[in-house]
Amino acid sequence: MTPQPPPEPCNTDGESRRVGVEIEFAGLPPRQTAELVCRLFGGEIEGDSPHRLKVTGSRWGNFGIELDTQYAHPDQALVEAEAAGDSEWARMRLDFHARTRELIGDVVTGLVPTEIVCPPVPWHELDDLDVLIEGLRLHGAKGTEASLLYGFGLHLNPEVAHFEVESLLAYLRAYLLSAAWLREQIHVDITREVLPHANPFPRAYALRVLDPDYDPNLDTLIDDYLADNPTRNRELDLFPLFAYLRPDHTHALLSNKLVKARPTFHYRLPNAQLSEPGWGAVTEWNRWLEVERLATTPETLAERSAQFLARHRPSAPRRWLTRLRRWVSRQ
Numbered sequence: 001m002t003p004q005p006p007p008e009p010c011n012t013d014g015e016s017r018r019v020g021v022e023i024e025f026a027g028l029p030p031r032q033t034a035e036l037v038c039r040l041f042g043g044e045i046e047g048d049s050p051h052r053l054k055v056t057g058s059r060w061g062n063f064g065i066e067l068d069t070q071y072a073h074p075d076q077a078l079v080e081a082e083a084a085g086d087s088e089w090a091r092m093r094l095d096f097h098a099r100t101r102e103l104i105g106d107v108v109t110g111l112v113p114t115e116i117v118c119p120p121v122p123w124h125e126l127d128d129l130d131v132l133i134e135g136l137r138l139h140g141a142k143g144t145e146a147s148l149l150y151g152f153g154l155h156l157n158p159e160v161a162h163f164e165v166e167s168l169l170a171y172l173r174a175y176l177l178s179a180a181w182l183r184e185q186i187h188v189d190i191t192r193e194v195l196p197h198a199n200p201f202p203r204a205y206a207l208r209v210l211d212p213d214y215d216p217n218l219d220t221l222i223d224d225y226l227a228d229n230p231t232r233n234r235e236l237d238l239f240p241l242f243a244y245l246r247p248d249h250t251h252a253l254l255s256n257k258l259v260k261a262r263p264t265f266h267y268r269l270p271n272a273q274l275s276e277p278g279w280g281a282v283t284e285w286n287r288w289l290e291v292e293r294l295a296t297t298p299e300t301l302a303e304r305s306a307q308f309l310a311r312h313r314p315s316a317p318r319r320w321l322t323r324l325r326r327w328v329s330r331q
Helices: 030-041 076-085 088-108 123-138 165-186 190-194 203-210 218-228 239-245 281-295 298-312 316-330
Strands: 018-025 044-049 052-056 063-067 114-117 154-158
Touching: 018 123, 018 281, 030 044, 030 052, 030 063, 030 114, 030 123, 123 281, 154 281, 165 203, 165 218, 165 281, 165 298, 203 218, 203 298, 218 239, 281 298
Parallel strands: none
Antiparallel strands: 018 114, 018 154, 044 052, 052 063, 063 114
Protein backbone atom coordinates (compact mmCIF):
# COMPACT_ATOMS: atom_id res chain seq x y z
CA MET A 1 0.00 0.00 0.00
CA THR A 2 1.24 3.48 -0.89
CA PRO A 3 1.17 6.30 1.69
CA GLN A 4 -1.01 9.15 0.50
CA PRO A 5 0.47 12.67 0.64
CA PRO A 6 -0.70 14.96 3.45
CA PRO A 7 -2.10 18.36 2.52
CA GLU A 8 0.86 19.91 4.38
CA PRO A 9 3.78 17.63 3.46
CA CYS A 10 6.60 19.68 5.00
CA ASN A 11 7.49 20.79 8.52
CA THR A 12 8.49 24.27 9.65
CA ASP A 13 12.02 23.70 8.32
CA GLY A 14 10.74 22.86 4.84
CA GLU A 15 11.64 19.17 5.20
CA SER A 16 9.32 16.21 4.71
CA ARG A 17 7.24 15.66 7.81
CA ARG A 18 8.13 12.53 9.72
CA VAL A 19 5.94 10.00 11.47
CA GLY A 20 6.87 7.96 14.52
CA VAL A 21 5.28 4.52 14.81
CA GLU A 22 4.78 2.41 17.94
CA ILE A 23 3.34 -1.09 17.82
CA GLU A 24 2.48 -3.65 20.49
CA PHE A 25 2.22 -7.40 19.94
CA ALA A 26 2.70 -10.81 21.57
CA GLY A 27 4.44 -13.97 20.40
CA LEU A 28 7.90 -12.56 19.69
CA PRO A 29 10.24 -11.56 22.54
CA PRO A 30 12.47 -8.47 22.42
CA ARG A 31 15.70 -10.24 21.42
CA GLN A 32 14.17 -11.93 18.37
CA THR A 33 12.37 -8.72 17.48
CA ALA A 34 15.63 -6.73 17.62
CA GLU A 35 17.34 -9.30 15.40
CA LEU A 36 14.53 -8.94 12.86
CA VAL A 37 14.91 -5.14 12.88
CA CYS A 38 18.65 -5.48 12.24
CA ARG A 39 18.13 -7.85 9.33
CA LEU A 40 15.64 -5.49 7.70
CA PHE A 41 17.14 -2.06 8.37
CA GLY A 42 20.71 -2.58 9.59
CA GLY A 43 22.17 -1.36 12.87
CA GLU A 44 23.44 -3.05 16.00
CA ILE A 45 21.71 -4.39 19.10
CA GLU A 46 22.47 -2.76 22.42
CA GLY A 47 21.00 -3.99 25.69
CA ASP A 48 19.84 -1.75 28.53
CA SER A 49 18.53 -4.94 30.19
CA PRO A 50 17.60 -8.44 28.93
CA HIS A 51 14.07 -7.32 28.11
CA ARG A 52 14.83 -3.75 26.99
CA LEU A 53 16.96 -3.40 23.87
CA LYS A 54 17.92 -0.81 21.29
CA VAL A 55 18.84 -1.16 17.66
CA THR A 56 21.19 1.74 16.94
CA GLY A 57 22.47 3.05 13.64
CA SER A 58 19.64 1.72 11.50
CA ARG A 59 18.48 3.29 8.26
CA TRP A 60 16.36 5.88 10.10
CA GLY A 61 17.96 5.97 13.54
CA ASN A 62 17.36 4.06 16.75
CA PHE A 63 14.60 1.55 17.46
CA GLY A 64 13.53 0.88 21.05
CA ILE A 65 12.26 -2.66 21.78
CA GLU A 66 11.05 -3.85 25.17
CA LEU A 67 8.50 -5.74 27.18
CA ASP A 68 5.80 -3.21 27.95
CA THR A 69 5.91 -3.44 31.74
CA GLN A 70 8.14 -1.51 34.11
CA TYR A 71 8.56 -4.55 36.36
CA ALA A 72 10.62 -6.42 33.75
CA HIS A 73 13.32 -3.73 33.79
CA PRO A 74 15.66 -2.42 36.48
CA ASP A 75 14.37 0.60 38.37
CA GLN A 76 16.70 3.37 37.20
CA ALA A 77 16.36 5.42 40.37
CA LEU A 78 17.27 2.40 42.50
CA VAL A 79 20.16 1.51 40.19
CA GLU A 80 21.59 5.02 40.49
CA ALA A 81 21.13 5.07 44.27
CA GLU A 82 22.82 1.68 44.75
CA ALA A 83 25.63 2.55 42.34
CA ALA A 84 26.36 5.64 44.40
CA GLY A 85 26.89 3.40 47.45
CA ASP A 86 30.00 1.86 45.87
CA SER A 87 30.21 -1.02 48.34
CA GLU A 88 30.14 -4.79 48.06
CA TRP A 89 26.75 -4.88 49.79
CA ALA A 90 25.36 -2.27 47.35
CA ARG A 91 26.67 -4.26 44.38
CA MET A 92 25.04 -7.44 45.73
CA ARG A 93 21.71 -5.67 46.13
CA LEU A 94 22.01 -4.24 42.63
CA ASP A 95 22.77 -7.66 41.15
CA PHE A 96 19.83 -9.21 43.03
CA HIS A 97 17.51 -6.46 41.76
CA ALA A 98 18.66 -6.96 38.15
CA ARG A 99 18.25 -10.74 38.33
CA THR A 100 14.81 -10.43 39.92
CA ARG A 101 13.58 -8.05 37.23
CA GLU A 102 15.00 -10.34 34.53
CA LEU A 103 13.13 -13.29 36.05
CA ILE A 104 9.89 -11.30 36.13
CA GLY A 105 10.40 -10.48 32.46
CA ASP A 106 10.97 -14.15 31.63
CA VAL A 107 7.75 -15.11 33.43
CA VAL A 108 5.51 -12.45 31.84
CA THR A 109 6.86 -12.82 28.28
CA GLY A 110 3.81 -13.76 26.25
CA LEU A 111 1.45 -12.25 28.81
CA VAL A 112 2.45 -8.62 28.33
CA PRO A 113 3.21 -7.17 24.90
CA THR A 114 6.50 -6.51 23.26
CA GLU A 115 6.60 -2.92 22.06
CA ILE A 116 8.63 -1.41 19.24
CA VAL A 117 9.16 2.34 19.21
CA CYS A 118 10.39 3.21 15.74
CA PRO A 119 12.47 6.27 14.90
CA PRO A 120 10.71 9.05 12.98
CA VAL A 121 10.28 8.09 9.34
CA PRO A 122 9.54 10.49 6.44
CA TRP A 123 5.87 10.06 5.60
CA HIS A 124 6.62 8.92 2.06
CA GLU A 125 8.79 6.04 3.40
CA LEU A 126 6.13 4.49 5.64
CA ASP A 127 5.60 1.69 3.12
CA ASP A 128 9.26 0.71 3.62
CA LEU A 129 8.68 0.55 7.39
CA ASP A 130 5.69 -1.73 6.81
CA VAL A 131 8.17 -4.43 5.77
CA LEU A 132 8.79 -4.74 9.53
CA ILE A 133 5.11 -5.35 10.25
CA GLU A 134 4.99 -8.04 7.56
CA GLY A 135 8.13 -9.57 9.09
CA LEU A 136 6.56 -9.63 12.54
CA ARG A 137 3.51 -11.39 11.09
CA LEU A 138 5.65 -14.02 9.34
CA HIS A 139 7.62 -14.66 12.55
CA GLY A 140 4.49 -15.39 14.58
CA ALA A 141 3.77 -12.05 16.25
CA LYS A 142 0.16 -11.78 17.38
CA GLY A 143 -1.96 -8.65 17.36
CA THR A 144 -5.09 -7.37 19.05
CA GLU A 145 -7.46 -9.87 17.46
CA ALA A 146 -5.57 -12.98 18.66
CA SER A 147 -7.03 -12.93 22.19
CA LEU A 148 -9.57 -11.10 24.31
CA LEU A 149 -6.65 -10.36 26.65
CA TYR A 150 -4.75 -8.48 23.96
CA GLY A 151 -5.59 -4.77 23.98
CA PHE A 152 -2.67 -4.01 21.66
CA GLY A 153 -2.46 -0.87 19.58
CA LEU A 154 -0.51 0.86 16.86
CA HIS A 155 0.26 4.51 17.61
CA LEU A 156 1.18 7.14 15.05
CA ASN A 157 3.11 10.28 15.93
CA PRO A 158 2.70 12.61 12.94
CA GLU A 159 5.00 15.62 13.09
CA VAL A 160 3.03 18.87 13.20
CA ALA A 161 3.25 21.12 10.16
CA HIS A 162 2.96 24.42 12.09
CA PHE A 163 3.21 25.49 15.73
CA GLU A 164 0.80 28.42 15.53
CA VAL A 165 -2.16 27.96 17.87
CA GLU A 166 -4.60 28.51 14.98
CA SER A 167 -3.18 25.48 13.18
CA LEU A 168 -3.11 23.28 16.30
CA LEU A 169 -6.70 24.24 17.11
CA ALA A 170 -7.81 23.40 13.56
CA TYR A 171 -6.26 19.93 13.80
CA LEU A 172 -7.84 19.34 17.21
CA ARG A 173 -11.24 20.42 15.90
CA ALA A 174 -10.83 18.22 12.84
CA TYR A 175 -10.01 15.25 15.03
CA LEU A 176 -13.03 15.79 17.28
CA LEU A 177 -15.25 15.81 14.19
CA SER A 178 -13.55 12.77 12.63
CA ALA A 179 -13.28 10.57 15.73
CA ALA A 180 -16.56 8.69 15.25
CA TRP A 181 -15.74 7.95 11.58
CA LEU A 182 -12.26 6.71 12.52
CA ARG A 183 -13.69 4.37 15.16
CA GLU A 184 -16.10 2.93 12.59
CA GLN A 185 -13.34 2.43 10.04
CA ILE A 186 -10.94 0.85 12.51
CA HIS A 187 -13.53 -1.29 14.35
CA VAL A 188 -11.74 -0.60 17.60
CA ASP A 189 -11.28 -3.88 19.48
CA ILE A 190 -13.69 -4.42 22.38
CA THR A 191 -10.80 -4.98 24.81
CA ARG A 192 -9.28 -1.66 23.83
CA GLU A 193 -12.69 0.00 24.20
CA VAL A 194 -12.98 -1.32 27.76
CA LEU A 195 -9.40 -0.67 28.84
CA PRO A 196 -8.43 2.99 29.35
CA HIS A 197 -5.91 3.19 26.51
CA ALA A 198 -7.62 5.36 23.89
CA ASN A 199 -10.65 6.97 25.47
CA PRO A 200 -12.81 9.44 23.54
CA PHE A 201 -12.88 13.11 24.47
CA PRO A 202 -15.66 14.29 26.81
CA ARG A 203 -18.64 15.74 24.96
CA ALA A 204 -18.45 18.96 27.00
CA TYR A 205 -14.85 19.49 25.90
CA ALA A 206 -15.75 18.94 22.24
CA LEU A 207 -18.57 21.46 22.50
CA ARG A 208 -16.22 24.02 24.03
CA VAL A 209 -13.49 23.58 21.41
CA LEU A 210 -15.84 23.52 18.41
CA ASP A 211 -17.62 26.70 19.45
CA PRO A 212 -16.69 29.38 16.88
CA ASP A 213 -16.17 31.86 19.74
CA TYR A 214 -13.43 29.68 21.24
CA ASP A 215 -10.27 31.61 20.34
CA PRO A 216 -7.53 30.64 22.82
CA ASN A 217 -3.89 31.55 22.86
CA LEU A 218 -1.49 28.63 23.23
CA ASP A 219 -1.39 28.72 27.04
CA THR A 220 -5.18 28.77 27.29
CA LEU A 221 -5.45 25.90 24.80
CA ILE A 222 -3.03 23.85 26.91
CA ASP A 223 -4.64 24.71 30.24
CA ASP A 224 -8.15 23.95 28.97
CA TYR A 225 -6.97 20.63 27.59
CA LEU A 226 -5.33 19.68 30.89
CA ALA A 227 -8.42 20.66 32.87
CA ASP A 228 -10.80 18.53 30.79
CA ASN A 229 -8.42 15.71 29.89
CA PRO A 230 -6.27 14.86 32.93
CA THR A 231 -5.05 11.61 31.35
CA ARG A 232 -2.57 10.38 28.76
CA ASN A 233 -5.13 7.87 27.54
CA ARG A 234 -7.02 9.98 25.05
CA GLU A 235 -7.42 8.71 21.49
CA LEU A 236 -5.46 11.80 20.41
CA ASP A 237 -2.97 12.51 23.21
CA LEU A 238 -1.60 16.06 23.12
CA PHE A 239 0.64 15.79 26.18
CA PRO A 240 3.85 15.14 24.17
CA LEU A 241 3.21 18.15 21.94
CA PHE A 242 2.32 20.47 24.82
CA ALA A 243 5.35 19.29 26.83
CA TYR A 244 7.50 20.14 23.80
CA LEU A 245 5.94 23.58 23.32
CA ARG A 246 5.92 24.49 27.02
CA PRO A 247 8.81 22.57 28.66
CA ASP A 248 8.56 24.73 31.82
CA HIS A 249 4.84 24.21 32.35
CA THR A 250 4.17 23.45 36.01
CA HIS A 251 1.39 20.88 35.56
CA ALA A 252 2.47 17.49 36.94
CA LEU A 253 1.07 15.56 33.97
CA LEU A 254 3.31 17.37 31.50
CA SER A 255 6.40 16.59 33.58
CA ASN A 256 5.50 12.91 34.04
CA LYS A 257 8.45 10.70 33.04
CA LEU A 258 6.14 8.71 30.75
CA VAL A 259 5.42 11.81 28.65
CA LYS A 260 8.06 12.16 25.92
CA ALA A 261 8.16 15.75 24.69
CA ARG A 262 8.12 15.85 20.89
CA PRO A 263 6.67 18.04 18.11
CA THR A 264 3.98 15.52 17.16
CA PHE A 265 0.39 14.52 17.68
CA HIS A 266 0.16 11.19 19.52
CA TYR A 267 -2.62 9.24 17.80
CA ARG A 268 -3.46 6.17 19.88
CA LEU A 269 -6.67 4.79 18.38
CA PRO A 270 -5.72 2.02 15.87
CA ASN A 271 -5.66 -1.69 16.72
CA ALA A 272 -2.56 -3.77 16.03
CA GLN A 273 -4.12 -5.89 13.25
CA LEU A 274 -1.17 -8.23 12.68
CA SER A 275 -3.30 -11.12 11.42
CA GLU A 276 -4.68 -8.99 8.59
CA PRO A 277 -2.54 -9.32 5.42
CA GLY A 278 -1.63 -5.97 3.95
CA TRP A 279 -2.41 -4.04 7.12
CA GLY A 280 0.26 -1.74 8.49
CA ALA A 281 1.27 1.78 9.39
CA VAL A 282 0.35 3.01 5.90
CA THR A 283 -3.24 1.83 6.39
CA GLU A 284 -3.59 3.92 9.53
CA TRP A 285 -1.69 6.88 8.08
CA ASN A 286 -4.06 7.05 5.12
CA ARG A 287 -7.03 7.02 7.51
CA TRP A 288 -5.45 9.71 9.67
CA LEU A 289 -5.17 11.97 6.63
CA GLU A 290 -8.94 12.50 6.74
CA VAL A 291 -8.23 14.58 9.86
CA GLU A 292 -5.51 16.57 8.12
CA ARG A 293 -7.63 17.27 5.04
CA LEU A 294 -10.46 18.57 7.18
CA ALA A 295 -8.09 20.67 9.31
CA THR A 296 -6.73 22.41 6.22
CA THR A 297 -10.14 23.17 4.69
CA PRO A 298 -11.44 26.05 6.85
CA GLU A 299 -14.87 26.40 5.25
CA THR A 300 -15.69 22.71 5.57
CA LEU A 301 -14.30 22.64 9.10
CA ALA A 302 -16.53 25.54 10.14
CA GLU A 303 -19.59 23.99 8.47
CA ARG A 304 -19.12 20.61 10.13
CA SER A 305 -18.43 22.23 13.50
CA ALA A 306 -21.74 24.10 13.23
CA GLN A 307 -23.54 20.87 12.37
CA PHE A 308 -22.00 19.10 15.38
CA LEU A 309 -23.00 21.93 17.70
CA ALA A 310 -26.53 21.96 16.34
CA ARG A 311 -26.89 18.22 17.03
CA HIS A 312 -25.23 18.04 20.42
CA ARG A 313 -25.38 21.41 22.16
CA PRO A 314 -28.08 21.53 24.87
CA SER A 315 -31.06 23.78 24.23
CA ALA A 316 -31.21 27.22 25.86
CA PRO A 317 -33.71 26.07 28.59
CA ARG A 318 -31.51 23.08 29.39
CA ARG A 319 -28.41 25.26 29.67
CA TRP A 320 -30.36 27.59 31.98
CA LEU A 321 -31.40 24.64 34.20
CA THR A 322 -27.82 23.41 34.34
CA ARG A 323 -26.59 26.82 35.48
CA LEU A 324 -29.42 26.96 38.05
CA ARG A 325 -28.50 23.55 39.48
CA ARG A 326 -24.87 24.65 39.79
CA TRP A 327 -25.92 27.83 41.55
CA VAL A 328 -28.16 25.90 43.98
CA SER A 329 -25.42 23.36 44.71
CA ARG A 330 -23.09 26.18 45.78
CA GLN A 331 -25.58 27.67 48.25
